[in-house]
Amino acid sequence: MKRTLISRVRKSAHDTLRDGLALLPQAWRFAFYRAMVRCDPAPDPRLELKIAETQDELEDCFRILHDSYVNAGFMKPDPSGLRVTVYHALPTTTTLCAKWDGKVVGTISIIREGVFGFPLQSVFDLTAVRAKGGNITEVSSLAVDPRYRGIGGQVLFPLMKFMREYARDYFDTRHLVIAVNPNRIEMYEGLLAFTRLQACEVDNYDFANGAPAVGATLDLQQSPEQTRLLYRDRPAHRNLHRYLYVDPLPNIRWPERRFHTTNDPVLTPAMMDYFFNQRTQVFETLDDRKRLLLRSIYDLDDYAGVLPMPRAGASLGATLRRHQRFSLRCPAQLEVASYGASIAYPLQVIELSRHGFLAECPTPLPEGTTGLLTVDLGTADTAVVEARAVRCHVSQGVTYHGFQVANPDAAWQRCVDALHSGRTHRDLSVAEPAAVPDTPAAAPAAPSATVPDRPGVRPHAVAKHREPLAEPA
Secondary structure (H helix, E strand, O other): OHHHHHHHHHHHHHHHHHHHHOOOOHHHHHHHHHHOOOOOOOOOOOEEEEEOOOHHHHHHHHHHHHHHHHHHOOOOOOOOOOOOOHHHHOOOEEEEEEEEOOEEEEEEEEEEOOOOOOOHHHOOOOHHHHHOOOEEEEEEEEEEOHHHOOOOOOOHHHHHHHHHHHHHHHOOEEEEEEEEOOOOHHHHHHHHOOEEOOOOOEEEEHHHOOEEEEEEEEEOOOHHHHHHHHOOOOOHHHOHHHHHHHOOOOOEOOOOOOEOEOOOOOOOHHHHHHHHHHOOOOHHHOOHHHHHHHHHHOOOHHHHOOOOOOOOOOOOOOOOOOOOOOOEOEEEEEEEEEOOEEEEEEEEEEEEEOOEEEEEOOOOOOOOOEEEEEEEOEOOOEEEEEEEEEEEEEEOOEEEEEEEOOOOOHHHHHHHHHHHHOOOHHHHHOOOOOOOOOOOOOOOOOOOOOOOOOOOOOOOOOOOOOOOOOOOO
């Protein structure tokens, strides 16, 4: 009761301040927001930032989110005391958490485009963002325990930095998109250089109990320079550009990845059953389409008993494609013999099967082109196989080639087996690779067939509802 009263008093004071600032020109308001920034280049070592991967961590994240949304009027109290959506069930969603002395005190979720699309695209048009190229990630479900919303953003700013770096380096994200309450949008514009998706706001946002919302986007290729100019004269403890884009944050615990996967699914069958059937009734409310799509992702026997059953005879109207639990971005090189010379084509392998793969290629290749592929599958796994181009298509300015692989080598098969049998990201990073039968060895790689170095010190990632950020007052 006391905490609720304090929260209401604090919210009232902030509302009064916001109303007063609204009378000032926008440039003055934005300057005021930046003047109030206080970030700590050396955060307390008791702070830890990581992906939420255990049942306890996820439950704490969903509880903090629930309380924050209820307090903000974005949802009615749920009997479970948790805020859980169907997007949290997807392997293309990662929930990040901030822990203080081992206790979860903040959370944020990032949603890559998957079988259900983005939450906000049901209202906001992303056509202009897509036209710029690059992958899009929706940032959602931001909440911080009220006791850790103090001056200086001791949890909020580290969590935002973690989110940005994770999206860029693990999801290969260029654009972040958000849906926020109109009262908060200027904080994102003034502090972080977000731009609005459209001039008008949505009056009734059904994913947030009918609250209004504004859509906004941040181009991660342009934002470093944009924020540098905004904070160029600020000292270190008030320079949000240096904090977010330059200085390292030792409090981050990055997930380990054996292969160059681009997502970190964490839900075991038991955890999925706990959150979506026992603690809440999220699965019970799904229509047949969503039920079928979930089953196309989690196609292992031990998930079958916890996933909701579609009605007898329910169908998507076409052959249901299997949607992978893990996606990839693996640097590769295809060496093609041509008129006595060897030409090397750089590729990015983004899908992998037993006898084929899909790759991005900057140079269109004629159908039937055959060459020796060297692909960096992970930290200690390189495959060398003969590959043949069988189809090509262009989407949003990117050329994609489908290839056949007649004789996959042992490294290739280990990776495919792990991707097909893995349930969570830990299965790929911790468990021993499954044994594979002997296969004819591929031809040895030519000396010049080297795989380009991957940028950065962490594996590069790739990526694909609507829910506003419930940011601290």
